[in-house]
Each structure stands twice: as C-alpha cells, then as structure tokens.
Amino acid sequence: MSRPAILMLRALGLGDFLTGVPAYRALRAAYPEHETVLAAPSALAPLADLCGAIDRLLPTGELEPIGWHGPPPDVGVDLHGNGPASHQPVAATGARTLMMYASPTAPDAKGPWWDDDEHEVRRWCRLLEWWDVRTDPTALLLDPPAVPAPVEGAAVVHPGAASGSRRWPAERYAAVAEALAAEGERVVITGTEGERRLAQEVAERAGLPPESVLAGRAGLAELAALVSRARLVVSNDTGMAHLGFAYSRPSVTLYGPVSPALWGPPLGESRHAVLWHGSGGRPGDAWGAIPDPRLLRITVREVLDAARAVRHQPSL
Structure with missing residues (x-):
C-alpha cells in the first residue's frame, strides 16, 4: 500500500x-x-x-x-x-x-x-x-556528495549567469583569476556547456591552462563535490553562489540588479562576502541583456580584498 x-x-x-x-x-x-x-x-x-x-x-x-x-x-x-x-x-x-x-x-x-x-x-x-508548519530558515546545508571532486581545494571562479544583467565582465573575472593563481590558489573556471566559451576566455586571459576550464565538463553532482571541498567560490548572483552557501565554503558573490537582501547568503555568515553598490530591494532588471550599472561599480580590487578576508575565516 x-x-x-x-x-x-x-x-x-x-x-x-x-x-x-x-x-x-x-x-x-x-x-x-x-x-x-x-x-x-x-x-x-x-x-x-x-x-x-x-x-x-x-x-x-x-x-x-x-x-x-x-x-x-x-x-x-x-x-x-x-x-x-x-x-x-x-x-x-x-x-x-x-x-x-x-x-x-x-x-x-x-x-x-x-x-x-x-x-x-x-x-x-x-x-x-x-499553515502551522515549523521551519528553520537556516537549514540550508547539504550533505556531501558521494562522487569525488574534480579538483580538491580549488578556488572556483564562476563568470556566468542566466542573464547579461548579472554577468560581471569576463576581463575582470580574468584579472581576479590571475591574481588568485599568483597567490598560489588552484583556480578552476566553471559554468554550463553554453558558458564554455566564456570560461575559456576567462582562463586564456588569466593565463590558466586549458584543464582549468570545467565548464560543460562536470555534472551537477561533480560541481557539488567541487564546491563542498573548495577553498573559495567567486561568482555572480546565480546558482553557484547558493551552492557555496549550501556547503558553507568561503565565498564572494557579486550582485547587480537584485539586492542580496532578497537572494543573499544567511545573515551573520562571515564566510560569505557580498558585494553590491545599490540600495532598496529590486532596483534593476534581473533578466536584462547588459550588465547592471551596480554590478559594473564593483572593482577587481574589491573582489580580491573580499576573497582574502573570507579565506581567513575559520573552517567548520
């Protein structure tokens, strides 16, 4: 039955x-x-x-x-x-x-x-x-996947997003990736199959080897394994950021048309840095074709400073 x-x-x-x-x-x-x-x-x-x-x-x-x-x-x-x-x-x-x-x-x-x-x-x-169902909004963490991580202890850089308004420029992501690699991080570039060209552009600009590009090569279980063991996740306001939140990995998320107050990490989590140059709730078009002006105000230096800060947070 x-x-x-x-x-x-x-x-x-x-x-x-x-x-x-x-x-x-x-x-x-x-x-x-x-x-x-x-x-x-x-x-x-x-x-x-x-x-x-x-x-x-x-x-x-x-x-x-x-x-x-x-x-x-x-x-x-x-x-x-x-x-x-x-x-x-x-x-x-x-x-x-x-x-x-x-x-x-x-x-x-x-x-x-x-x-x-x-x-x-x-x-x-x-x-x-x-409906009288008790909830815990902080219950966000996922169990670790059983599959091995494509790379252990990586600095994950994810330049893609579902819309142009949430995509920080590729050349800026490349500058971040290059700087992280110069600091000794094992940098990988992630994305969907449709974002593979973007990931390759970022890797080439950053001087990273072709094998650093995981876009289109790792399934969702492998991405979860990658993030669960990552030293850092740098991404736009997209699903990869939430995967970083789900494994409480040090992360830097770049917001443009939508405030982190609506889609950001759990409050009080010092392992997650959010960068946003806006005010209010929904100031822009989350599905626009071109990068939101608030997103473009974020500098490479801000991202690198935030990355250094979150990497020094104690591990769980």
Missing part, C-alpha cells in the same frame, strides 16, 4: 532549488509518514538526494502540467510562484490541502499575502508557518 504524499512544486533552477531546502525539510518533519515528492527539472535529481527531505523527484518543466499519477496527494504546496500559472498545476493534482500564496492575481487563494520584498528563503518558510 502506497504512502500518502506531499507534492511540492519548485520547477526552477539551481539557486531556486537551494533556497527551497529549508521548506522541503520543514514539510518532511511535519509529515514524517508521508512521501515527499518534488516537481522540478530532472537535472536537479543529484541534489535532491543530498538534502535529506525528498523521497522522489517528479520531472517537471517550469509552469508545465505536473504528471501526477495515482491517488491525489494529501498536500500540494506551491513553492514556485504566487498566481494562477503555478497554482493551477498544483491544484490539478487533486491535492486535498493546498498551500499557496494569495496575491493580486490570486486574491482568493487560502494563504498569506505575497510580499515582493522578502528574502527568497524566508518567503517559503513564511508560507508554511501560516
């Missing part, structure tokens, strides 16, 4: 998955006899196994129908958005209880009101707390 189930929808990217970890864990703790099912892209399966809260990943594309089979879940949780586009796929599973945000586009949803100016981790914890 199959167990009753909880369905959680978060069919987004790496950083989105990682900011949802405290919510997944809270639901697992609140419903220990239930199967916890996450509707998310299949590429995230290696990390789903590392957070200790997900029994099954149900491959689902962003805002696509959820291929649910069998009895309806006891609980359907929209950890994806705040309107009909994400509410409806969860409701269509027939879940008996629906945990969702109300908003101007979904004013009749039973749940708390959506707040645009809320940290992404806190947002999903607050949703569950409205």
Whole structure:
C-alpha cells in the first residue's frame, strides 16, 4: 500500500532549488509518514538526494502540467510562484490541502499575502508557518556528495549567469583569476556547456591552462563535490553562489540588479562576502541583456580584498 504524499512544486533552477531546502525539510518533519515528492527539472535529481527531505523527484518543466499519477496527494504546496500559472498545476493534482500564496492575481487563494520584498528563503518558510508548519530558515546545508571532486581545494571562479544583467565582465573575472593563481590558489573556471566559451576566455586571459576550464565538463553532482571541498567560490548572483552557501565554503558573490537582501547568503555568515553598490530591494532588471550599472561599480580590487578576508575565516 502506497504512502500518502506531499507534492511540492519548485520547477526552477539551481539557486531556486537551494533556497527551497529549508521548506522541503520543514514539510518532511511535519509529515514524517508521508512521501515527499518534488516537481522540478530532472537535472536537479543529484541534489535532491543530498538534502535529506525528498523521497522522489517528479520531472517537471517550469509552469508545465505536473504528471501526477495515482491517488491525489494529501498536500500540494506551491513553492514556485504566487498566481494562477503555478497554482493551477498544483491544484490539478487533486491535492486535498493546498498551500499557496494569495496575491493580486490570486486574491482568493487560502494563504498569506505575497510580499515582493522578502528574502527568497524566508518567503517559503513564511508560507508554511501560516499553515502551522515549523521551519528553520537556516537549514540550508547539504550533505556531501558521494562522487569525488574534480579538483580538491580549488578556488572556483564562476563568470556566468542566466542573464547579461548579472554577468560581471569576463576581463575582470580574468584579472581576479590571475591574481588568485599568483597567490598560489588552484583556480578552476566553471559554468554550463553554453558558458564554455566564456570560461575559456576567462582562463586564456588569466593565463590558466586549458584543464582549468570545467565548464560543460562536470555534472551537477561533480560541481557539488567541487564546491563542498573548495577553498573559495567567486561568482555572480546565480546558482553557484547558493551552492557555496549550501556547503558553507568561503565565498564572494557579486550582485547587480537584485539586492542580496532578497537572494543573499544567511545573515551573520562571515564566510560569505557580498558585494553590491545599490540600495532598496529590486532596483534593476534581473533578466536584462547588459550588465547592471551596480554590478559594473564593483572593482577587481574589491573582489580580491573580499576573497582574502573570507579565506581567513575559520573552517567548520
């Protein structure tokens, strides 16, 4: 006889998955006899196994129908958005209880009101707390992966991001990588297959050997292993930054159109430096084509100074 189930929808990217970890864990703790099912892209399966809260990943594309089979879940949780586009796929599973945000586009949803100016981790914890589910927003750390790291003790430089507005210039990343290598760090350049050219450009400008480019060569499990054993992670505001947070590795994250108050590391974590020359919550276009002016105000010297500071923090 199959167990009753909880369905959680978060069919987004790496950083989105990682900011949802405290919510997944809270639901697992609140419903220990239930199967916890996450509707998310299949590429995230290696990390789903590392957070200790997900029994099954149900491959689902962003805002696509959820291929649910069998009895309806006891609980359907929209950890994806705040309107009909994400509410409806969860409701269509027939879940008996629906945990969702109300908003101007979904004013009749039973749940708390959506707040645009809320940290992404806190947002999903607050949703569950409205339903009397106890949460711990600091429960972000992942278990170490079983696969070996491509490089042990690396300084990971990640110049890519999903949009141009969040990409610091390649020549500046190259200057950082070159300086770190001159200080004795084993520098590797990471990215997706689509970012391989960018990674190669950074490596060439920095005078690094071709084998330093891991972009497109390491899967998600290998990247997790790399970061879990890294001495430093330097990246834009993207999924790699959150992987550094998930393993509490010394990190420097560069923010442009979106404030770290909304997508930054846990408060009070001195191992994570954030660089941002802005104010307020959402001052720019997170999906713009060109680098945000706030991002361009960050200098190479600032990044190197921050990297030196976080590397001197005590290890966990």
